[in-house]
Structure formats: C-alpha cells, structure tokens
Amino acid sequence: MxxxxxxxxxxxxxxxxxxxxxxxxxxxxxxxxxxxxxxxxxxxxxxxxxxxxxxxxxxxxxxxxxxxxxxxxxxxxxxxxxxxxxxxxxxxxxxxxxxxxxxxxxxxxxxxxxxxxxxxxxxxxxxxxxxxxxxxxxxxxxxxxxxxxxxxxxxxxxxxxxxxxxxxxxxxxxxxxxxxxxxxxxxxxxxxxxxxxxxxxNFRSTMTGFERQQFERGEFGAYLFRKYDRGVLWKKMDKMIFLMPFAGTAVLLFPSLIWVPVVAPALFHFGLGYVNFFPAVMWNYLKNERSPLGLLQLVAAEYVKTYATLLGMLAYQIKNLKN
CATH class of the missing domain: 3.90.550.10 (Spore Coat Polysaccharide Biosynthesis Protein SpsA; Chain A)
Known part of the structure; x- marks a missing residue:
C-alpha cells in the first residue's frame, strides 16, 4: 500500500x-x-x-x-x-x-x-x-x-x-x-x-507572444475582481496585477505624469515604495549576464507588461459591462 x-x-x-x-x-x-x-x-x-x-x-x-x-x-x-x-x-x-x-x-x-x-x-x-x-x-x-x-x-x-x-x-x-x-x-x-x-x-520566445500573455493576465485580474470579494482579493493577491492598470490609467488621463513610468517603471508594479525596484532588476541582469546586451529588451518588456495588462483589464470590463 x-x-x-x-x-x-x-x-x-x-x-x-x-x-x-x-x-x-x-x-x-x-x-x-x-x-x-x-x-x-x-x-x-x-x-x-x-x-x-x-x-x-x-x-x-x-x-x-x-x-x-x-x-x-x-x-x-x-x-x-x-x-x-x-x-x-x-x-x-x-x-x-x-x-x-x-x-x-x-x-x-x-x-x-x-x-x-x-x-x-x-x-x-x-x-x-x-x-x-x-x-x-x-x-x-x-x-x-x-x-x-x-x-x-x-x-x-x-x-x-x-x-x-x-x-x-x-x-x-x-x-x-x-x-x-x-x-x-x-x-x-x-x-x-x-x-x-x-x-x-522556455516561455514566450517572441515579444508578441509575451504581449498576448500579459493582455490575458489583465483579463484574469478583471475576472477575479468580479469573482471575489475585493477586500479578500487584495489580501490574497500580488498587488502588481492591480497597481499596474491603475497607474497606467492615471498616465492616460493625466499625460503630465508620463515622466513617472519613464523614470521608474517599477511604480507600475509595486507602488511608490518601490521606486528603486526596476533599477535593481536591471542591475541583477547586468550582474548575471555581464553584458548590456538585452537591456533594451528588458526595458521594452517592462512597458509591454504594463500596458498590455492595462488593456486586458479594460477590455474585459468593456465586454462585461452588462453583467
């Protein structure tokens, strides 16, 4: 047995x-x-x-x-x-x-x-x-x-x-x-x-595939917002999935804030307390790879992640306005 x-x-x-x-x-x-x-x-x-x-x-x-x-x-x-x-x-x-x-x-x-x-x-x-x-x-x-x-x-x-x-x-x-x-x-x-x-x-071999994945994650976040009690969800979930769309929306409504993601993309992940987070990601990359090659891809991927997630979340809400 x-x-x-x-x-x-x-x-x-x-x-x-x-x-x-x-x-x-x-x-x-x-x-x-x-x-x-x-x-x-x-x-x-x-x-x-x-x-x-x-x-x-x-x-x-x-x-x-x-x-x-x-x-x-x-x-x-x-x-x-x-x-x-x-x-x-x-x-x-x-x-x-x-x-x-x-x-x-x-x-x-x-x-x-x-x-x-x-x-x-x-x-x-x-x-x-x-x-x-x-x-x-x-x-x-x-x-x-x-x-x-x-x-x-x-x-x-x-x-x-x-x-x-x-x-x-x-x-x-x-x-x-x-x-x-x-x-x-x-x-x-x-x-x-x-x-x-x-x-x-060996996930996401193309930026297009990565963008599609992040869009789906935005839809996933919006679905969970509807399925779970908001308070319970906020305690359970990585805040990243929600802070990104909210910060992105603020930039779209108030273009003068565009300097924020330019200076610190990390704000789209963890809020104001993590201004130095994305530079830490870049430093970790340089330390391990010992080459600047790929840094532009890393920065581009950060923005793709931010805005694709935002668009996915908005798309889900629009599709389900009557529900």
Whole structure:
C-alpha cells in the first residue's frame, strides 16, 4: 500500500506545442524515478499542429479535445484521467533539469502541505532568458519554504484536494493554478517551494507572444475582481496585477505624469515604495549576464507588461459591462 500511495501521474495539458514536446519528453526520459511508479497523461487542447502525435510517439496516454476548450478544462480532464493519488504537473515548453525531479518535490508533501513548487532555472538563451528577470514572469524558488501557491508549470500535488474544490475554474483565461491554490488555501491547505526539482521554462520566445500573455493576465485580474470579494482579493493577491492598470490609467488621463513610468517603471508594479525596484532588476541582469546586451529588451518588456495588462483589464470590463 505504501508504494501505491507513492505512484505518480505526470500530467501535461498542451496546445500547439509540436516543436517543444520532443525536448520535454527527452528530459522526462532521463528522470530517475522508477518507470513502474509513474504514468504520463497528455491532454491536447484542440491542437492544429499534430502535437498529440508526438506525445503518443513517446508513450504518453493521450486524450485529445477536437476543439479548443481552454487550459483549465484540459487540466481538469488530465486530473480525471490520472490513475494515481499524486499528480506532477509539467508544461510542454519546459525541460526537466533534475533527475530526481519527482523525489525532490515528493519529500515535502504531507500533512496540510498538498502542493510543492519546483524551481525554474534561468533559460539558456533567447527572449525567455531576458524575461526571466522581470517580476512575475517566472517562478523561481528563491528561499525554500512556505509558498502562496504552487504553479502547474512544474509542481507536485495530492490529487484528492484538487478534486475536492471542484478542479480548475474553466472561466480562467490564465493563472488557473493561482486561483485554485487560493481556494485550497481557504480550506487550510498549504504549499511549499523548493530550490531543488529544477526545470528550464522556455516561455514566450517572441515579444508578441509575451504581449498576448500579459493582455490575458489583465483579463484574469478583471475576472477575479468580479469573482471575489475585493477586500479578500487584495489580501490574497500580488498587488502588481492591480497597481499596474491603475497607474497606467492615471498616465492616460493625466499625460503630465508620463515622466513617472519613464523614470521608474517599477511604480507600475509595486507602488511608490518601490521606486528603486526596476533599477535593481536591471542591475541583477547586468550582474548575471555581464553584458548590456538585452537591456533594451528588458526595458521594452517592462512597458509591454504594463500596458498590455492595462488593456486586458479594460477590455474585459468593456465586454462585461452588462453583467
């Protein structure tokens, strides 16, 4: 029975990731966890590039939605298909860098701890490597210990609590993992982050893709404003998602304030107390990369993040004026 409890379902919810999947499955093939102790479940969310064929070729158990249903629905389907009481989430644009990926998360599961977040290493190259430095674009463990949530980019969960709260909210456009962790937290469950269980997350290879992601995050913030009590939401949520649109709106209404984001883009993230934050991000970039190449991309990405989030939030409110 003890061994049965330690069996794991590795879950991948994916759409149009044909180019990324060979790297992911190659890295999965190198993990040290006994193959008899885990399964790989792949749910395809209406891909048009034949992604499911790649997953099947690598031996995953595949389910395919013929039409796009959304990432939350794909995750819920993967949960229902999972045979084992522990589920390890990994996204299709990731590569596992730690052979003991599962073990290094599993050792933290127990008691009220139902989710463990792995550590995202700095991408090897490209725009993803630059974006990694921006707050909120990558989940790096920093100091191990208690966490507010465990992202499904790379994490291990007990399956039962996820089902207890009704699974992922299908209305969520993005950040469905953050929202379900809030509901789990309301029931007294807890989360842990570790500096082990390392992965590479090759997210957003183009600025256009990054802009689209931030627009969706703005819509997500507006949806949460409607779904949750404002006071509860403000206590739970990273203030960044709300301060950015409000500061952006102020600049649009009062153009004379344009000097504020020019001097300190950080104000769009954390408010007046963090004027020096974005310069610290730039310094961190220079310290690690030992080159100014990429700084312009970093600054541009900061503004894209700010205004795309603002536009997403406004777009959601306009679309739902009658509700």
């Amino acid at each position: 003890a061994e049965k409890k330690r069996k794991v379902s590795i879950l991948i919810a994916s759409r149009n990731a044909r180019d990324d999947l060979p790297k992911l499955f190659a890295s999965l093939g190198k993990i040290s966890y006994p193959k008899s102790m885990y399964e790989v479940v792949f749910v395809d969310d209406g891909s048009t590039d034949g992604s499911w064929e790649i997953a099947r070729k690598f031996g995953a158990r595949v389910f395919r939605f013929k039409e796009r249903r959304g990432r939350a629905e794909a995750r819920n389907k993967a949960l229902r298909l999972a045979k084992h009481p522990l589920v390890a989430w990994i996204d299709s644009d990731c590569e596992i860098a730690d052979r003991d990926w599962i073990q290094n998360m599993m050792k933290h599961i127990g008691g009220k701890v139902v989710g463990v977040a792995g550590n995202q290493l700095r991408p090897r190259s490209g725009l993803s490597r630059v974006l990694w430095y921006l707050p909120g674009t990558a989940y790096t463990a920093g100091h191990p210990g208690p966490a507010s949530f465990a992202p499904t980019t790379s994490s291990l969960f007990l399956k039962k609590p996820l089902l207890e709260v009704g699974g992922f909210d299908p209305k969520m456009i993005t950040a469905e993992d953050l929202e379900i962790c809030w509901r789990l937290g309301e029931r007294g469950y807890r989360f842990v982050k570790t500096n082990e269980a390392e992965i590479y997350h």
